[in-house]
Amino acid sequence: MEEAERRDHRRLGAELDLFSFPDEIGSGLAVFHPKGGTVRRVMEDYSRRRHEESGYEFVYSPHITKQALFETSGHLEWYADGMYPPMHLDADYDDEGNIRRPGQNYYLKPMNCPFHNLIYRSRGRSYRELPMRLFEFGSVYRYEKSGVVHGLTRVRGMTQDDAHIYCTKEQMPAELDSLLTFVLELLRDYGLDDFYLELSTRNDEKYVGADAEWAEATEMLRLAAENQNLDLVMDEGGAAFYGPKNSVQTKHAIGRTWQMSTNQVDFHLPQRFDLEYQSADGSRQRPVMIHRALFGSIERFFAVLLEHYAGAFPAWLAPVQVVGIPISDAHVEYLQGVARQLHARGIRVEVDASDDRMQKKIRTAQKQKIPFMLLAGDEDVSNAAVSFRFRDGTQENGIPIADAVERIVSDVVERRA
RNA sequence: GCCGACGUAGCUCAGCUGGUAGAGCACUUCACUCGUAAUGAAGGGGUCCGCGGUUCGAGUCCGCGCGUCGGCUCCA
Numbered sequence: 001m002e003e004a005e006r007r008d009h010r011r012l013g014a015e016l017d018l019f020s021f022p023d024e025i026g027s028g029l030a031v032f033h034p035k036g037g038t039v040r041r042v043m044e045d046y047s048r049r050r051h052e053e054s055g056y057e058f059v060y061s062p063h064i065t066k067q068a069l070f071e072t073s074g075h076l077e078w079y080a081d082g083m084y085p086p087m088h089l090d091a092d093y094d095d096e097g098n099i100r101r102p103g104q105n106y107y108l109k110p111m112n113c114p115f116h117n118l119i120y121r122s123r124g125r126s127y128r129e130l131p132m133r134l135f136e137f138g139s140v141y142r143y144e145k146s147g148v149v150h151g152l153t154r155v156r157g158m159t160q161d162d163a164h165i166y167c168t169k170e171q172m173p174a175e176l177d178s179l180l181t182f183v184l185e186l187l188r189d190y191g192l193d194d195f196y197l198e199l200s201t202r203n204d205e206k207y208v209g210a211d212a213e214w215a216e217a218t219e220m221l222r223l224a225a226e227n228q229n230l231d232l233v234m235d236e237g238g239a240a241f242y243g244p245k246n247s248v249q250t251k252h253a254i255g256r257t258w259q260m261s262t263n264q265v266d267f268h269l270p271q272r273f274d275l276e277y278q279s280a281d282g283s284r285q286r287p288v289m290i291h292r293a294l295f296g297s298i299e300r301f302f303a304v305l306l307e308h309y310a311g312a313f314p315a316w317l318a319p320v321q322v323v324g325i326p327i328s329d330a331h332v333e334y335l336q337g338v339a340r341q342l343h344a345r346g347i348r349v350e351v352d353a354s355d356d357r358m359q360k361k362i363r364t365a366q367k368q369k370i371p372f373m374l375l376a377g378d379e380d381v382s383n384a385a386v387s388f389r390f391r392d393g394t395q396e397n398g399i400p401i402a403d404a405v406e407r408i409v410s411d412v413v414e415r416r417a
Numbered sequence: 418g419c420c421g422a423c424g425u426a427g428c429u430c431a432g433c434u435g436g437u438a439g440a441g442c443a444c445u446u447c448a449c450u451c452g453u454a455a456u457g458a459a460g461g462g463g464u465c466c467g468c469g470g471u472u473c474g475a476g477u478c479c480g481c482g483c484g485u486c487g488g489c490u491c492c493a
Contacts, residue, residue, distance in 0.1 A: 014427095014428070015428085021484090023466075023483075023484055023485090026483095026484090027483090027484070027485090082491095082492090140493090142492085142493090144491085144492075145418050145419090146418065146484095147418065147419070147420095147488085147489080148418090148490080148491060149485095153493085154491095154492070155493090158493070160493070259492085259493075261493095262493080293493065295493085296493040297493045298493095299493085300493055301493090327450085327452050328450040328451055328452095329451095330450075355447095355448095355449085355450090356455085356456090357449090357450085357451060357456060358450090358451060358452065358453075359451085359453070359454065359455070360454080360455050360456085361454095362453055362454055362455095363454035364454085364455090366453095366454055367454080373453080377451090377452055378452090379452080380452095387452080387453080393453085393454085395453060397452090397453095
């Protein structure tokens with residue numbers, strides 16, 4: 001079997017019982033199983049923590065909205081093809097079938113930005129509140145063309161780790177710079193380390209905003225990118241009509257490149273939503289908005305990590321971190337005691353108490369790519385010890401229980417192994 | 418969305434030119450109690466993707482729909 005096929009996230013997703021795409025739900029709509037759910041939750045939890053430390057505020061918004069919002073944002077003008085068709089609600093008819101009340105359309109949201117703009121606009125804002133960084137794991141729905149749907153990398157329902165940063169023009173250079181640093185640092189924490197940056201500039205045929213604004217923002221993005229000492233590739237004319245962007249292109253272990261993180265300057269939406277803040281001199285000013293997604297979508301990021309690690313997630317992300325394998329039934333209880341100690345330290349641990357033979361249990365755990373196998377037989381029991389088998393096949397026998405627990409906990413906490 | 422292929426048990430697949438289904442793994446039960454990648458035996462499980470049509474008879478042929486895969490175009 002080819003390496004690429006062996007690492008294909010769709011194959012691994014089924015083999016490791018992480019997620020599936022039931023036909024009954026529809027094309028491009030995934031369900032995450034308990035194990036995939038665990039990986040995803042750990043990914044999200046770590047991201048939340050880092051965002052919290054970096055000055056983001058967490059918001060929530062609904063999955064559907066009245067049509068008017070997407071008229072204001074302009075999505076219905078330029079993005080309607082990518083949206084699920086509307087639900088028509090609240091219409092009222094008399095006995096003759098004449099309309100008494102026209103009703104209105106509700107849409108599934110394809111993007112989160114309009115909602116965040118409403119949060120910004122919910123009261124007057126002061127320059128003292130800026131930069132304001134609103135973050136949400138926002139689930140969006142896009143009616144992707146049937147031929148492009150592909151596993152978790154191209155879906156119709158996804159969750160973005162979406163943030164919108166509202167700041168003054170003066171704050172933009174520093175904000176773009178620290179943003180890119182933050183993004184790269186976090187991607188490295190997840191184990192990705194082969195990046196280049198891309199700068200998408202204005203498409204002269206299709207844009208809004210003043211020339212000077214574009215030139216200035218593009219230059220700021222360029223400076224931020226150059227500060228990272230990474231290769232910078234120009235994507236001339238590749239920007240969206242509302243502003244330039246830079247993006248992080250990530251190469252995973254089998255060499256495929258994915259665009260994940262994007263930092264996008266937007267001159268357009270603050271205007272459409274009439275966003276304002278009051279500056280120190282008392283005048284009303286328009287903030288600049290930066291759209292950014294770090295994972296891109298959690299689904300795609302999940303797929304990229306799954307392929308990057310070929311399913312062998314590092315211990316901190318692994319759905320099951322430790323499996324206890326008794327040499328015989330007599331040692332089940334002993335291992336359950338060890339498991340309780342690990343569990344008390346927050347480790348995801350199971351004991352394989354099935355009536356398979358020990359060799360078979362090792363094979364099963366190996367195929368599940370579980371980071372730590374803890375074996376115990378009479379020898380270990382009499383020494384109050386366990387024996388490690390790691391998924392690379394190496395082993396370390398007769399480790400005292402307390403040492404084994406510390407070793408596992410520290411590998412998980414330090415995000416090693 | 419377009420072009421092409423495909424859809425049989427939870428998974429991977431077999432099933433000749435039409436005569437109402439089979440293997441391995443997984444699962445359940447029993448026996449075995451074993452020191453680093455598969456112990457043995459027995460058993461359960463299938464509206465053959467869906468709906469129509471042709472036929473005495475359709476998993477097998479035809480049409481439509483749904484889904485998957487590969488490519489084009491597009492994207493997080």
